[in-house]
Amino acid sequence: MAVVIGIGNFKDSTENQHCWMCKKILPVREVFCHNCDSIQKMNKADYFARLNIEKTLDVDVDLLEKHYAALSKALNPEKFQLRGITERKYAAQHLEALNEAYQTLKDPLKRGKYWMVLHEKVFDDDEEYQELPSIQELKEDLSNASKPSECDLAA
Numbered sequence: 367m368a369v370v371i372g373i374g375n376f377k378d379s380t381e382n383q384h385c386w387m388c389k390k391i392l393p394v395r396e397v398f399c400h401n402c403d404s405i406q407k408m409n410k411a412d413y414f415a416r417l418n419i420e421k422t423l424d425v426d427v428d429l430l431e432k433h434y435a436a437l438s439k440a441l442n443p444e445k446f447q448l449r450g451i452t453e454r455k456y457a458a459q460h461l462e463a464l465n466e467a468y469q470t471l472k473d474p475l476k477r478g479k480y481w482m483v484l485h486e487k488v489f490d491d492d493e494e495y496q497e498l499p500s501i502q503e504l505k506e507d508l509s510n511a512s513k514p515s516e517c518d519l520a521a
């Protein structure tokens with residue numbers, strides 16, 4: 367299932383990440399530039415990617431705690447006090463997103479809800495999932511239910 371994404375595979379060049387400071391090309395979703403160590407602007411990483419753990423409902427909680435501790439330490443505002451305002455802003459945004467991701471993933475109930483939200487998006491984008499009968503049925507049910515005539519009948 368793992369898809370290796372090369373630079374040439376991006377649909378949209380805006381998905382290509384350049385370090386805002388030194389302009390080097392970075393892997394997408396890197397928080398720090400490997401070249402100049404500056405923190406990068408906010409990205410659209412999902413919670414699992416943000417905490418650098420496997421995307422599964424059965425989260426390895428020890429690993430989650432370990433990665434959260436290391437990442438929150440790396441993003442500690444004190445570390446950015448001597449940096450410019452841009453880096454302080456980016457660090458604060460990353461830290462906020464990290465905390466949100468951590469609070470969600472460590473709680474089995476919140477994690478389950480997030481998992482649903484995450485996969486609804488995947489179903490919309492991914493043809494492989496569209497072909498699953500259960501998903502198609504679900505989608506039909508949903509689209510039927512949203513028709514005004516159905517609502518009238520139900521009323």
Ligand SMILES: [Zn+2]
Pocket residue numbers: 385386387388389390399400401402403404
């Ligand atoms: Zn850089």
